[in-house]
Each structure stands twice: as structure tokens, then as C-alpha cells.
Amino acid sequence: MLNNRVELSFDAVVIGGGIAGGESALNLANNGYKVAVVERDLSVGGKMIHLSKVFPTLDCSACITTPKVSEIARHPNITIFTETSVESVEKVGEKSFVTKVTRRPRYVVAEDCTGCQECEKVCPVIVKDQYQYNLIGRKAVYIPFSIASPKVAAIDIDNCSLCGACEKVCPSQCIDFTQQDRYYTLNSKTTIVATGFNLFDPKGMPRYGYGKYKNVLTSMQMERQIAPTRPFNTILRPSDGKVPDKIAYVLCAGSRDDSVGNPVCSQICCMYSIKQAQLLMGALPMADITLYYIDIRAFGKGYDEFYEQAKGMGVKFVKAKIGKISEAENGNLILRYEDIQNGKLKESEHDMVVLSVGVLPNTEASALFQNSVLEKDSLNYVAQPDPLNPAKTSIEGVFSAGTATGPKDIPDSILSAGAAANAAISYLTSH
Ligand SMILES: Cc1cc2nc3c(=O)[nH]c(=O)nc-3n(C[C@H](O)[C@H](O)[C@H](O)COP(=O)(O)OP(=O)(O)OC[C@H]3O[C@@H](n4cnc5c(N)ncnc54)[C@H](O)[C@@H]3O)c2cc1C
Ligand code: SF4
Ligand code: SF4
Numbered sequence: 001m002l003n004n005r006v007e008l009s010f011d012a013v014v015i016g017g018g019i020a021g022g023e024s025a026l027n028l029a030n031n032g033y034k035v036a037v038v039e040r041d042l043s044v045g046g047k048m049i050h051l052s053k054v055f056p057t058l059d060c061s062a063c064i065t066t067p068k069v070s071e072i073a074r075h076p077n078i079t080i081f082t083e084t085s086v087e088s089v090e091k092v093g094e095k096s097f098v099t100k101v102t103r104r105p106r107y108v109v110a111e112d113c114t115g116c117q118e119c120e121k122v123c124p125v126i127v128k129d130q131y132q133y134n135l136i137g138r139k140a141v142y143i144p145f146s147i148a149s150p151k152v153a154a155i156d157i158d159n160c161s162l163c164g165a166c167e168k169v170c171p172s173q174c175i176d177f178t179q180q181d182r183y184y185t186l187n188s189k190t191t192i193v194a195t196g197f198n199l200f201d202p203k204g205m206p207r208y209g210y211g212k213y214k215n216v217l218t219s220m221q222m223e224r225q226i227a228p229t230r231p232f233n234t235i236l237r238p239s240d241g242k243v244p245d246k247i248a249y250v251l252c253a254g255s256r257d258d259s260v261g262n263p264v265c266s267q268i269c270c271m272y273s274i275k276q277a278q279l280l281m282g283a284l285p286m287a288d289i290t291l292y293y294i295d296i297r298a299f300g301k302g303y304d305e306f307y308e309q310a311k312g313m314g315v316k317f318v319k320a321k322i323g324k325i326s327e328a329e330n331g332n333l334i335l336r337y338e339d340i341q342n343g344k345l346k347e348s349e350h351d352m353v354v355l356s357v358g359v360l361p362n363t364e365a366s367a368l369f370q371n372s373v374l375e376k377d378s379l380n381y382v383a384q385p386d387p388l389n390p391a392k393t394s395i396e397g398v399f400s401a402g403t404a405t406g407p408k409d410i411p412d413s414i415l416s417a418g419a420a421a422n423a424a425i426s427y428l429t430s431h
Contacts, residue, residue: 007187013099017046018046020196020401023413027417028421036099039084048065050220089368096187100183100185106153108154108174119165122169123139133220141156145229155175192424200358209325215244217238226276247352249291250355276354277291300409319341320346321340322336323338333352334349335350369398379406381406389423391419399420
């Protein structure tokens with residue numbers, strides 16, 4: 001099997017094709033360097049490509065991400081490996097890295113697929129759509145999402161019944177069940193780790209009822225409901241399809257909480273909750289939106305003004321610790337909380353609750369490095385040992401970009417990606 005490996009050489013390998021990895025790759029490519037971007041998912045774009053609008057400007061996230069992603073995809077100096085897992089990264093000498101990767105089959109000939117979706121129409125299998133954060137279903141053969149890059153179908157072989165219907169209707173005859181894993185060895189002079197962050201799974205806090213009460217959603221599920229590429233044409237609560245008119249946000253869900261092993265502030269949740277509240281006020285003008293918060297951290301440029309703007313629009317802010325959420329017979333949710341301002345225990349009823357889930361480290365990156373140690377900090381993010389060069393990692397020639405090193409919003413992720421590309425270029429040109 002290993003003899004089938006295709007060997008390719010690049011100046012840099014970027015692990016992770018989110019906004020940070022993409023930006024680093026683009027910076028390097030625009031300076032004439034050949035870059036491989038390795039992305040484990042079916043599309044590049046990371047989490048940003050799924051967002052609605054961005055705080056504090058309320059610019060459309062898809063409208064910012066899509067041109068950037070197509071610039072990366074079309075760049076002559078960039079080769080993208082999607083649906084690809086990194087097996088190992090080894091530093092074999094000065095400015096010499098070997099990254100072994102496996103590209104999983106899509107069971108669709110990517111070059112021939114026109115994205116017509118005829119296959120989706122006939123596929124009888126429906127499973128939860130991970131790109132819509134399980135709000136709706138998708139077929140076993142599917143285009144990941146409308147602005148995916150590449151916009152090419154893939155077969156989810158674990159759920160495929162092998163009925164052959166897609167094969168019969170595909171006008172390009174590009175369904176190919178004979179595809180197998182492909183193995184590559186990527187030689188490079190430098191490596192950038194841009195493996196991003198994980199989202200806190202609120203099932204880890206059973207008192208909030210996520211997974212048990214249908215109308216308790218995560219912020220990412222709400223992000224999808226208010227995005228231009230949203231699954232429904234309005235905002236619906238899952239239990240009965242009712243348009244909600246009293247929505248609660250529970251901030252710091254899985255952040256600043258030792259009991260769930262995540263003591264730090266996730267930095268983005270206050271602001272994305274305020275953003276979503278403003279967007280909901282626009283979409284549902286009669287709705288009552290309340291944010292239950294411990295502290296509001298509006299630290300960036302224009303963020304405090306954005307917070308004040310939300311208050312001016314009528315979004316309610318209650319300084320409170322939520323003890324428990326329970327469900328009423330009609331699917332409404334009862335929040336029991338301590339009102340921190342006056343120390344009283346209170347209850348309030350809402351028809352939908354959004355958990356503003358926190359950011360967790362993606363701990364995979366360190367495990368990929370074989371013969372040298374990619375150190376982690378005390379919170380399990382990629383360590384930044386040099387305060388004067390935050391892109392440096394514990395391995396000379398390996399740099400970090402974006403949220404791989406800790407929670408960041410998009411502007412800070414982009415800044416760190418630029419820093420990583422610059423540090424990589426200095427390393428490549430050093431003697
Ligand atoms: C609900 C929500 C709303 C938000 N709203 C805003 C907002 O309005 N404004 C704002 O500034 N920020 C917002 N953010 C934050 C924003 O999403 C992040 O700043 C941004 O996504 C960070 O980009 P990244 O590239 O570092 O990480 P990610 O987006 O996590 O991308 C990492 C990429 O690496 C890939 N990857 C991971 N591990 C591997 C591996 N081992 N091999 C190959 N590939 C791998 C992943 O599949 C992914 O594509 C929001 C976040 C959330 C959760
Ligand atoms: S072969 Fe699989 S992917 Fe194709 S239509 Fe049948 S179930 Fe769907
Ligand atoms: S696999 Fe065939 S039918 Fe499906 S989107 Fe691609 S070209 Fe269309």
C-alpha cells in the first residue's frame with residue numbers, strides 16, 4: 001500500500017483550510033511560494049463559511065468568505081487537498097519536513113461533477129445534515145453546502161445503501177464506487193498549523209437540557225437559521241415549527257467554568273450573541289430577546305458601541321447565573337436563575353433557548369508530529385513560546401495561525417495568519 005504513495009514537493013504545507021489556514025496560504029502563494037493546504041473536511045472555509053454575518057459590522061460572512069475561498073482555490077501556487085487526513089509530520093532536517101496524508105474517496109469523480117444535484121434528488125437515504133448542524137436532513141449523496149469549495153458531490157459511504165440510483169441519473173457519469181484511499185507524501189520546507197478550534201458540546205452540561213429539550217439550540221444552530229444560506233426561510237423552533245417570539249441566550253455555556261474543564265473566556269460568545277440578537281430583532285421585529293450573562297466582554301474596536309446598539313434596539317440583558325432549564329408541556333423552557341444584581345432566585349419562560357457555546361482546543365495538531373514535540377500550553381492549545389513572535393511554535397520551522405493557539409475572532413485570526421506567513425517567509429529566506 002505504501003508503495004502507492006504519490007510524492008509531491010512544496011515550500012509550505014498548511015494544515016487546516018479554515019479562514020486562518022487559507023489566509024496564510026494566500027500570503028505565501030502571493031509571495032511566490034508553492035503551498036499545499038490539507039483540509040480534513042469536504043470543503044475549505046472552516047467555521048466562518050457557515051456564519052451569518054460578522055460582528056460588529058454585520059457584513060455578510062458568506063460574501064466575505066466566498067471570494068477569499070475561490071481566490072485560494074484558483075491560485076496557481078496553491079494545491080488543496082480536501083477530505084484529507086494528516087497521518088504524520090516529521091522534521092527530517094533543516095528546512096525539511098515530510099507530511100504523510102491520506103485522501104479519502106468521494107466516490108464521485110470531482111473533475112467531472114457539475115454540481116447539478118440530480119443524484120441528490122433520487123437518493124432514498126436521508127441522514128442529519130452536519131453542515132446545517134443537524135437542523136435538517138441531507139441525502140447520502142450530497143453537495144456539502146451551496147457555497148462549498150469545491151462544489152462537488154460526495155457519497156457518505158457509511159450511510160449509502162448501494163442502491164445505484166445516483167449512478168443511473170448522473171448526467172456526467174461521475175459516480176465511481178471503485179475509488180479508494182489515496183496516499184501522498186508532501187515534502188516541504190516549512191509547516192503551518194491552522195487546525196482551528198472545537199465547539200463545546202453542551203450535552204456535557206445536562207442541566208441545560210441540550211439534546212433532551214428540542215427547543216434548546218446551540219449558537220451555531222442559530223447562526224445557520226439566520227444565515228443567507230439558511231435551511232428554512234425563517235426562524236423556527238424545532239419542536240413544532242413555531243416562529244419563536246421569546247428567545248433567551250445563555251452566555252458562557254461551557255466557558256469560564258471549571259466544572260466542565262474550561263476555565264477560560266472564549267472571547268467570541270458575548271459578541272456573537274449580541275450579533276445574533278440584533279439579527280433576530282431584524283428578522284422577528286416583535287420578538288423579545290433576552291441575554292443572560294455573567295459579564296459582557298466587548299473588548300475590540302467598535303464592540304462596546306455594538307453592545308450599546310443592541311440595548312438601544314431593545315435587546316434585554318440580565319446579569320444572571322442559570323441554574324437549570326426545564327421544559328413546560330407546550331415545549332416552552334423555564335429558566336431558573338440567580339439574578340446577580342439583587343441576589344434573588346427567579347424563573348422566566350421562553351419559547352426557545354440558545355446556548356452560547358464556548359471554544360475548546362483542537363488537540364489533534366500535537367499528536368501529528370512524530371519525531372519532535374509540538375508543545376501545548378496549559379489549556380491544551382498549541383503553545384506560543386516566544387512572546388515577541390507569537391507565530392513561532394516549539395518546533396523551529398513550524399508556525400501557528402488562527403485559533404489553533406487559543407480563542408480568537410475573525411480579525412485576530414486573520415492577523416495571526418498574516419504573522420504566521422511572514423514568520424514562515426523569514427524562515428524560508430534565512431541562511
Ligand atoms: C457561533 C459562532 C459565531 C461566530 N461569529 C463570529 C463573528 O460574527 N465575527 C467574528 O469575528 N468571529 C466569529 N466567530 C469566530 C470565528 O468562527 C473564528 O474566529 C474563525 O472561524 C477561526 O478560524 P480558524 O481558521 O482559526 O479555525 P476554524 O474555522 O476552526 O478552521 C479550522 C479548519 O481546520 C480544519 N482541521 C482541523 N483539524 C485538522 C486536521 N487535523 N487536518 C486537516 N484539517 C484540519 C477544520 O476542518 C477547519 O476547516 C464565531 C464563532 C462561532 C462558533
Ligand atoms: S447508491 Fe447510495 S448515494 Fe447513490 S442513491 Fe443509492 S443510497 Fe444514495
Ligand atoms: S455526481 Fe453527477 S448527478 Fe451528482 S451533482 Fe455531480 S454531476 Fe450531478
